[in-house]
Amino acid sequence: MFDVVVKNAALAYDERIIFKDLNLTLAGGEWTCLLGGSGVGKTSLLRLIAGLSTGKGLETSGSVLCQDGFSLKGRIAWMAQQDLLLPWFSVIENITLGERLRNSFFSRRKVSAQELDRARHILEQVGLSDKATELPQNLSGGQRQRAALARTLMENRPLVLMDEPFGALDAVTRLNLQDLACDLLANRTVLLITHDPLEALRLGHHIYHLQGEPATLTEAIMPPDSPPRSLENKELMSLQGELLERLRNEEERP
Ligand SMILES: Nc1ncnc2c1ncn2[C@@H]1O[C@H](COP(=O)(O)OP(=O)(O)O)[C@@H](O)[C@H]1O
Ligand SMILES: [Mg+2]
Structure with a gap:
């Protein structure tokens, strides 16, 4: 399975820079989770990767490349918080x-x-x-x-982009769906956006936190053991505390 490399990505709405010089590698066949507060630019980054960034006042630059040398066109599936069922x-x-x-x-x-x-x-x-x-x-x-x-x-599709897909579900239903998605999407390259640290920690091989304006990515966290991680995993709980604290500090900033 091929890596997907996002290189020097930048995005601005009406000259307001959401992020710039952003570099991210999605490891082939693994789950990358992206955490971040509301409005930081998570969906914008996902849309940029999917090639959906168009619109008035929107400026983008950078590249998204597959390491197998082929184009990403036709190789992406998308799952959003709204189920988008007709x-x-x-x-x-x-x-x-x-x-x-x-x-x-x-x-x-x-x-x-x-x-x-x-x-x-x-x-x-x-x-x-x-x-x-x-x-x-x-x-x-x-x-x-x-x-x-x-x-x-x-x-x-080999690349699956998920924008807070379980965000609207109650806690138990959410856990069950995390397990199901983890099982059924194993070996695909997944980028999962979530504002829930526990979700990221249960499912991600690599977890990044997008923060600030312009937004930057923190160093990757790579929790031990393989997903879906058990809630009884003590390290998971302490990492959850750390990440929640980080997100809270971010919200409190003016
Ligand atoms: N079409 C748009 N035009 C202008 N600003 C936008 C547009 N879409 C999003 N934004 C702004 O860009 C920022 C990032 O949005 P978004 O990527 O949706 O954040 P997130 O998904 O992290 O909540 C927000 O402050 C939002 O208001
Ligand atoms: Mg969003």
């Missing part, structure tokens, strides 16, 4: 949407039997087999995010 489609229609949109105009409504089998298998993996034909409105918050995870898996 309310008029069933769960299985939602998770095969990408496939249908990529089909030619005339066969847009059809998904091959093979892809449908794959979709059913993925729904089984995320524990939603019995919800395949339900509309999103009939699912709980946790089930909706599992459907969003299924859609991400369906896309089967």
Whole structure:
């Protein structure tokens, strides 16, 4: 699995510099977690990596390169805090949407039997087999995010960018989804944005903290053992305390 290297990235909105000279390597096949307070520029960085940074007043520079020499185009899946499920489609229609949109105009409504089998298998993996034909409105918050995870898996891309995907869930549902995502996205290159230090510490091989204006990245923290780390891991708890303290100091600054 290839590394993704972000080099000298800079981003400004209407001349307000959010970050500059930012360098970050996403280790191939591992999870990198990015922590940071609200408004520091986490989503902006994710969008820049995904090549989605466009708009009036926005200026960007720098490069995002794959170390295997190929372009990132078509190799990224995205998962956000809002599940982005379309309310008029069933769960299985939602998770095969990408496939249908990529089909030619005339066969847009059809998904091959093979892809449908794959979709059913993925729904089984995320524990939603019995919800395949339900509309999103009939699912709980946790089930909706599992459907969003299924859609991400369906896309089967090597790089997965996640913007606070479990941020709106209650604590227990969140832990369960962390375990599930860790299991099902093992061996992909993942960049997970979160404001929850415990989430970063449970899931990340490398954890960075984005802070300040312009924002900079702190040195990587690499917790011991492999993810998903147990809540009984004492070192995890002390690192959590440290990170929470850091985030709190940041919030208190004027
Ligand atoms: N389209 C935009 N135009 C102007 N400013 C923006 C725009 N999007 C975000 N910002 C500002 O840039 C900063 C970083 O935003 P964002 O990347 O969304 O932060 P985070 O995800 O860390 O909460 C914020 O202060 C936000 O107000
Ligand atoms: Mg954000």
